[in-house]
Amino acid sequence: LTRRIAWEALIGRGSLIVETSDMRKLTLMAIIVVACAGNAWPQQPKGPLTVKGLEGEIESLRAPKVAWREVPWKSCLLDGLRESRAQNKPCLLWVFIDRPIDDARC
Amino acid sequence: VFAGAARAAVFSNPEVIRRVNASFVPVALKAGLVNNPPNNAEGRLYREIARSKAEAQGICVINSAGKVLDWALTFDDDPSVLDFLDHAVRRFAEYPSARKPVTAERYSKYPSVPMEPVNDNGMALIVPARHVAGTHCPGTPPEPKGTVLARLFGRALDPDGRPVADTLRQEHYVEDRFAVPVAMQQSLAAAMAAAGVDRFRLPAGFARLLADHAYLGQLDVNPVSAPRPGSKGNLKIAEFWAQKIEGTDGGSIRIRVDGRSEALGNQGDGDGPDQRVGLVWRHEVKLVWAGLIELKNERISRLLLTARGSEQLMWTNKQLDVQGQADITRLLAGHPIDLKCGVRYGIIGEPVLEEEPGKAATAAGYGAPRSRPE
Numbered sequence: 071l072t073r074r075i076a077w078e079a080l081i082g083r084g085s086l087i088v089e090t091s092d093m094r095k096l097t098l099m100a101i102i103v104v105a106c107a108g109n110a111w112p113q114q115p116k117g118p119l120t121v122k123g124l125e126g127e128i129e130s131l132r133a134p135k136v137a138w139r140e141v142p143w144k145s146c147l148l149d150g151l152r153e154s155r156a157q158n159k160p161c162l163l164w165v166f167i168d169r170p171i172d173d174a175r176c
Numbered sequence: 177v178f179a180g181a182a183r184a185a186v187f188s189n190p191e192v193i194r195r196v197n198a199s200f201v202p203v204a205l206k207a208g209l210v211n212n213p214p215n216n217a218e219g220r221l222y223r224e225i226a227r228s229k230a231e232a233q234g235i236c237v238i239n240s241a242g243k244v245l246d247w248a249l250t251f252d253d254d255p256s257v258l259d260f261l262d263h264a265v266r267r268f269a270e271y272p273s274a275r276k277p278v279t280a281e282r283y284s285k286y287p288s289v290p291m292e293p294v295n296d297n298g299m300a301l302i303v304p305a306r307h308v309a310g311t312h313c314p315g316t317p318p319e320p321k322g323t324v325l326a327r328l329f330g331r332a333l334d335p336d337g338r339p340v341a342d343t344l345r346q347e348h349y350v351e352d353r354f355a356v357p358v359a360m361q362q363s364l365a366a367a368m369a370a371a372g373v374d375r376f377r378l379p380a381g382f383a384r385l386l387a388d389h390a391y392l393g394q395l396d397v398n399p400v401s402a403p404r405p406g407s408k409g410n411l412k413i414a415e416f417w418a419q420k421i422e423g424t425d426g427g428s429i430r431i432r433v434d435g436r437s438e439a440l441g442n443q444g445d446g447d448g449p450d451q452r453v454g455l456v457w458r459h460e461v462k463l464v465w466a467g468l469i470e471l472k473n474e475r476i477s478r479l480l481l482t483a484r485g486s487e488q489l490m491w492t493n494k495q496l497d498v499q500g501q502a503d504i505t506r507l508l509a510g511h512p513i514d515l516k517c518g519v520r521y522g523i524i525g526e527p528v529l530e531e532e533p534g535k536a537a538t539a540a541g542y543g544a545p546r547s548r549p550e
Contacts, residue, residue: 111436111462111464111485112462112463112464112484112485112486112518113464114434114464114465114466114482114484115466119432119466119467119468121468121478121480124467124468124480124481124482124522125480125524127482127522128329128480128482128522128523128524129522130522131329131330131331131339131520131521131522132329132351132522133329133343133349136188136343136344136349137187137188137189137190137193137343137344138183138184138187138188138344140193140197141187141193141196141197141202142197142202143202143203143204144201144202144203144204145203145204145205145313145315145316146203146313146315146316147203147205147218147221147222147242147315148218148221148303148304148305148306148307148313149203149313150201150202150203151221151238151240151241151242151303152303152305153201154201154238154239154240155240157201158240158272159199159200159201159268160199160200160201160237160238160239160240160245160264160265160267160268160272161200161201161202161203161237161238161239161240162196162200162201162202162203162235162236162237162261162264163203163204163205163225163235163236163237163238164179164182164187164202164203164204164205164235165205165206165207165210165225165229165232165233165234165235165236166178166179166182166204166205166206166207166233167178167179167206167207167208167232167233174327174351174352174353175180175346175350175351175352175389175394175395176179176180176183176346176394176395
């Protein structure tokens, strides 16, 4: 009875319990596999790495045309004011919290 | 939060882009410069902009003399952005220079929530033709020669493992860049030399640098460094191994890198300043890495890395009603994020050849268009 209660606690009450040695081993293995799958690390593709292959993979992740890149922001205030005078246009300033230079993440 | 929100909600609107490019000279300024300007004529221009600021960040329009015409922090709705731009163009037509005093208009939310305007101080500012001799533009400090400038691209994946289509929100698509200092490259070269043909661990600082940039979302949700006051970052695992595999035609030594990293950052789950701010976020990133690094003369000549794994990010603000509002109305507060998905990253890096900001920006071939004073 003790063994049966312990077994039910392991696999859950209400499960079909067939107390054969093979079935218990099989069920235990399934539990271990499922548990391990939940914590498994993802895998990188196997095989040799090449410069060309990596460059292609990285480039495929880059969005070639994103809307926010369509505004050619200057980063120099003097340059902006000079162009403002030359083109008779106001400067639109986007002032944002300072971060390391050239940070594309914001 | 503000910069990312403004980029996605304001400067990705096609009509806003069209009008900005047609009628304005767009300049992106780091708030650090506006709030802590250099002590010279150029710095006085920054101080004049800061004199009327409502917050440390914002969208501002100035005339050719550097006088502020309008500030806006958020907008009532998308059409209000276009109204604001039209309004600013009209004001510029009336006050293009410092010949007439101009009052700086300010809006917490345009146009429904104006703030107290700031009067002109009557001072005409000198706009220098160039930066002080021997100095660089404060907007683009140069990277030292030999620094490797790395560009990172990150994508959230859909359930089928494909990158999600959205590229506006940083929790779906992120671009980042970071520098690998010369000293870090030399420590990598030393580790390689000591290992000979055996596998060796990447220096801890280098491993941390890589993990520190591979995450989705805005700067605030960095699960490693957690830059906001009151937030906590934890790089739980950073195991990167490398092994020399071959030489190259150009005389470089190529090493193969593989590894794994796991980071968990959060804010708002305890006491402290974060409780006043109301920010609550949790960010978990788990990645496996592979790639190649080429070294020549103890310096990295090429950096190519990929990572894939999973990411879980929750971000919200308990003190602000950020649910159900248009992004354009809450640029300072941001939008809620609830993300759980597969992710992929790519990093490509090349050395800066000259100590010059323009070349630094384009060294990896992906630099945005930049301009420098003559």
